[in-house]
Amino acid sequence: MNKILCIIPARGGSKGIPMKNIIKLDNKPMLYYSIKAAINSKYICRTIISTDNIEIAKIAKKFFAEVIKRPKSLSNGKLPMEPIIEHVLQVLEKKEKYYPDIIIILSNTSPLRTSKHVDEAIKKFQNKNFDSLTSGFKGIRFMWKKNGKYIYPENNDPKKRPNRQEIKDQYIENGAIHITKYKSFMKSKCKLSGSVGIYEMPEEISFEIDTIYDLKIAEFLLKNKIIK
Numbered sequence: 001m002n003k004i005l006c007i008i009p010a011r012g013g014s015k016g017i018p019m020k021n022i023i024k025l026d027n028k029p030m031l032y033y034s035i036k037a038a039i040n041s042k043y044i045c046r047t048i049i050s051t052d053n054i055e056i057a058k059i060a061k062k063f064f065a066e067v068i069k070r071p072k073s074l075s076n077g078k079l080p081m082e083p084i085i086e087h088v089l090q091v092l093e094k095k096e097k098y099y100p101d102i103i104i105i106l107s108n109t110s111p112l113r114t115s116k117h118v119d120e121a122i123k124k125f126q127n128k129n130f131d132s133l134t135s136g137f138k139g140i141r142f143m144w145k146k147n148g149k150y151i152y153p154e155n156n157d158p159k160k161r162p163n164r165q166e167i168k169d170q171y172i173e174n175g176a177i178h179i180t181k182y183k184s185f186m187k188s189k190c191k192l193s194g195s196v197g198i199y200e201m202p203e204e205i206s207f208e209i210d211t212i213y214d215l216k217i218a219e220f221l222l223k224n225k226i227i228k
Contacts, residue, residue: 002043002101002102002126003045003046003099003100003101003102004043004044004045004046004100004101004102004103004104004122005044005045005046005048005092005100005102005103005104006038006041006044006046006047006048006103006104006105006106007048007050007084007085007088007103007104007105007106008031008034008035008038008047008048008049008050008060008065008105008106008107008108009049009050009051009070009081009084009105009107009108010022010031010049010050010051010053010056010060010108011051011052011053011056011070011075011077012051012052012053012055012056012075013052013075013077014077015077016210016211017209017210017211017212017215019053019055020109020209021051021053021056021108022055022056022059023215025111025209025215025218025219025222026219026222026223029059030108030109030111030209031049031056031059031060031063031108032059032063033111033112033113034106034107034108034110034111034113035047035049035060035063035064035065036063036114036115037106037113037114037115037117037118038065038104038106038115038118039063039064039065039115040114040115041115041118041119041122042115042119043118043119043122043123044104044118044122045100046066046100047064047065047066048065048066048067048068048088048092049065049066049067049068050068050070050074050084050087050088051067051068051069051070052069052070052071052072052074052075057069068087068088068091068092070084070087071087074087081105081178081191082189082190082191085103085105085185085191086189089103089182089185089186099182100182101181101182102122102125102126102179102180102181102182103179103180103181103182103185103191104118104121104122104177104178104179105177105178105179105180105191106118106176106177107175107176107177107178107208109175109208109209109210110174110175110176110177110207110208110209111209111218111222112205112207112218112221112222113135113176113177113201113205117135117176117177117199117201118177120199121133121135121177121179121199122179124197124199125179125197125199128197129195130179130194130195130196130197131180131181131184131193131194131195131196132178132179132180132181132184132185132191132192132193132194132195132196132197133177133178133179133180133196133197133198133199134173134177134178134179134192134196134197134198134199135173135174135175135176135177135178135198135199135200135201135206136171136172136173136174136198136199136200136201136206137171137172137174137200137201137202137203137206138168138170138171138172138200138203139170139171139172139203140155140156140162140170140172141155141172142155142156142161143155143156171198171200172206174201174206174207174208175208176201176206176208177199178191178192180192180193181194205221
């Protein structure tokens with residue numbers, strides 16, 4: 001049986017919403033939802049919160065997650081995810097000689113993702129033998145880049161735009177779930193490398209909470225049991 005380690009990054013600082021990782025969402029700290037998704041998974045063996053904040057650490061332990069203290073050098077919001085993952089792995093190696101087979105990263109800003117989604121993603125990852133996997137939904141975003149006064153198309157031709165029905169195999173990453181083989185991560189130092197698979201999620205729950213507006217939408221969906 002594969003040793004599957006879940007890492008949930010949750011730093012204390014946040015520009016958009018102060019202490020966003022533990023702000024109340026339907027009367028529970030937002031961190032609760034990601035921990036619950038991991039703890040209730042049939043496949044995840046360990047759930048570790050990487051944080052620089054004492055209050056977040058206390059809440060994580062309350063909901064039965066392990067905590068690894070993150071150094072200040074890794075608490076900058078501009079840092080990518082990879083150095084944080086690497087730090088957790090280094091701590092586990094040094095203290096326990098622990099090496100997982102598979103690493104799953106759950107973003108705390110995706111509280112509508114449940115253990116059902118997590119287990120389906122892990123099952124697909126293992127069955128298809130991907131090196132890594134990300135979650136997303138079918139769709140396309142027409143991107144434009146500003147150069148001086150004007151904007152120019154980045155990924156589309158305005159004369160040949162597809163309609164929604166014509167979009168078949170294009171996905172937008174939603175940030176909820178990332179999975180990688182330990183060996184793939186150690187080789188590439190990237191959470192997505194090698195053969196990358198997609199786990200498709202419904203678009204209506206594929207948003208990340210970055211603003212109070214996002215928070216209100218998530219709370220409405222949870223309180224009205226639209227998302228179970």
